[in-house]
Amino acid sequence: MNFTSKLKANQLVLLLLVGSFLRLYHIDFQSVWLDEIHTINESNPSFSWSQIYGSLLASDPHPPLYFVLVQLCFKLFGYSTIVVRLFSAIAGIAGIWAIYLLGKEIVNKQTGLIAATLLTFSYFHIYYSQEARMYSLLFLTTTLSFYFLARLIKQPTLKHALLHGLMAALMIYTHFFALFALFAQYLILLFFILKPFSTSSKTAFRYGLISGVLTLVLFVPCFNIFLQTTKKTSMWIPSPTVDVYTQIFKEFFGQSELVLFLVCSVMLLFFIKLYSRPNFKSGQVVPETEPQVFAFLFFFTWIAVTLMIPLISSYVKLPMIVSRYFINILPAVLIMVAMGIYYIKNDVVKGLVLSFLIVFSFTDVVIVKGYYKNVTKTQFREATDFIKSNNSGKDPVVTSLGWYLPYFLDNGTEKTTIVDKPLQDYVNEMIQDSAKLKSFWYIDGHIRPYALNEAGEAFLNQHFIIDHKVDLYDAWSKHYLLKSDAKFKNADLKKFEPIGKVNGDPFAFAIGTFEGNENGVDLSGFAFFEGQDATATDVDVVLIGNGKAILFWTSTVRREDVAPYFHSNYDLSHSGFSAQLPSEAIPSGEYVIGLWLRDTKTGKEGLTLTDKTFKK
Structure with missing residues (x-):
């Protein structure tokens, strides 16, 4: 034969x-x-x-x-x-x-x-x-x-x-x-x-x-x-x-x-x-x-x-x-x-x-279709993993999908308190009873919009900051931290001293929005190491000045637009970020905004000073 x-x-x-x-x-x-x-x-x-x-x-x-x-x-x-x-x-x-x-x-x-x-x-x-x-x-x-x-x-x-x-x-x-x-x-x-x-x-x-x-x-x-x-x-x-x-x-x-x-x-x-x-x-x-x-x-x-x-x-x-x-x-x-x-x-x-x-x-x-590399299903696993990785305070998780999340958050090996109710109802309870005013997580997805009335939004802005947030495919998680519990965190940047404009591995970035006033600093944008995926890259925003390096509370934002804009075949959907730092957590002084990137897969690490500044 x-x-x-x-x-x-x-x-x-x-x-x-x-x-x-x-x-x-x-x-x-x-x-x-x-x-x-x-x-x-x-x-x-x-x-x-x-x-x-x-x-x-x-x-x-x-x-x-x-x-x-x-x-x-x-x-x-x-x-x-x-x-x-x-x-x-x-x-x-x-x-x-x-x-x-x-x-x-x-x-x-x-x-x-x-x-x-x-x-x-x-x-x-x-x-x-x-x-x-x-x-x-x-x-x-x-x-x-x-x-x-x-x-x-x-x-x-x-x-x-x-x-x-x-x-x-x-x-x-x-x-x-x-x-x-x-x-x-x-x-x-x-x-x-x-x-x-x-x-x-x-x-x-x-x-x-x-x-x-x-x-x-x-x-x-x-x-x-x-x-x-x-x-x-x-x-x-x-x-x-x-x-x-x-x-x-x-x-x-x-x-x-x-x-x-x-x-x-x-x-x-x-x-x-x-x-x-x-x-x-x-x-x-x-x-x-x-x-x-x-x-x-x-x-x-x-x-x-x-x-x-x-x-x-x-x-x-x-x-x-x-x-x-x-x-x-x-x-x-x-x-x-x-x-x-x-x-x-x-x-x-x-x-x-x-x-x-x-x-x-x-x-x-x-x-x-890029079937084996493009995300097409709601990322509940990644959104709940983000909570587990950052929930050192064991804060409760509020969600309208309470029946679906115990497999991830309350399954015998993991024990997280899940509050099964819409965000609006949970905020209304805090408005009516100040004893319930505590830090909490909010997670949602599956084409469900972020729904909160003006009074609820104003209440959250008055009492909380978002110190951890991840925006994924059809799912997102946010941690609402009480402002009274917010403390600034120092960043260890000694490896980059003396700090110049570009330090360590260079990377591409852009600041999309920036606002610095008496309430603090808010900004968003994207950053990534060229020639590789951004899936394992962590982005931190830092205030550098007066001998200090203060970490923002930086969150990942899904950016499907970045790769097409740069004609890149790499996965840059995780290159987006948003960051905020309330005024209460910032010592007086003049600061330059820096971006600090670390990739856990390739080992690349870089710090770049932007043209954005802030003075308190």
Whole structure:
């Protein structure tokens, strides 16, 4: 066997290895966001199964399969975000194998391999294979359920009926959107009961009934959660737009125009091949002799039903269309694309089309989107880590997200007092009761605006300064320090003596705002060492004069605009800063404002004196 033959024989193994790398690499790079925290809280390893069920029933009405399996992983490997994401990644990797099986069963082995190749490099599937939610498992169970449906249609036996019934139950135990796919399966089964090709209608009906009854019986324990879902009278999901499914189709392929062009082109080949098929006198569809027609009947019913029911429901009852819910039709879409590629007769053209799809998809994930280095999820982990690193006074944390934060701040190893109420309510309590006037932290995120009325803002400005603040992706933390507790801190700058204009390693900077008056000093801007990321760089603002070097209370501010402005490929989003120092904390004298940068990763350190001065 030559090298090329060996490569073809081991193509699925190679795809699984590449798919594993793409789904495991930087798997814990992003913080868990709101929905993922739901998973972590509801799969708490200390919960009994009934507690998981009750938690889902009360706050997150989803079927329990994913949560029960995640809890088992927590018990075996530890209660951490990487464990739950690894479970999703494993389900995603198994999805590559599953789509190969389905493509092979519907058409042939080569179509299965092409479909598996497309899925391996799918941005949409990679993304949800690294998310601590049930979507990669939904893809897997749906694909296997349709695989066993195809086996049942081709070979109606008790074994295949039981396997399909079991897998269909696992599918709807993963996400309730799978019920639409299940309805599509029963329509497909009904067609082959009415138009059987290898057995009698009676036999086909009997095995279809066995499968359906098994699924129904297994679904009974989950019925109360499903019933709770149907009782909802409002949803966070917006009403669908006229092009909602067009946008979802684009999301399936990462919104990449090059990938979409190739995908639409090869799907057109699938339909051209389909339209060339003649009529059948008997009206029967035989999978072995008419794979194109069988595939169309199979996949079109699957896709059409799964799209149509939610669309109608969104207009007559409640909106329910969210792109990730439709990951259960992605296998059908990809196999239809794979069939279009398979029908290209010229092997060179076929190889080039598939190669271009792989290259464009991979480039889109790694380079265009910068998936493995750009932050796209709410940074709750980093915001709470900032609190833990700077909360030496054990001050309470005020937040409107109190249910979500105990995993980070009050989890057995960490013990922080969490006050679960909006900032406005907490400030009102301090206004009404001066005994409650104490330093505190405030954290929020997930597109929640900073909301405080003028009276509350004036009260905070009168009694507090912000000595620690971090502004991250969709999350922020602030420490409100009582002015009566504010003391200036000296900076040790002896290593830079004699201090000149630029000391140590040089860096780029700009002061955006500066205000120095009888109340103190406030300023903001950005600073970074050139030729490297700013993710590990600490920025401090210092007042230098009268033989003293006084540290400001300096906070990190997220600045997405800096890197594009300097045409830099480095991550400079953490280069922003804001700083303030109240007049009470500054000894009398004349001072120059300095910026002091230290990078914990590269070891660079520099001090630069700005042209800003202050006199008290």
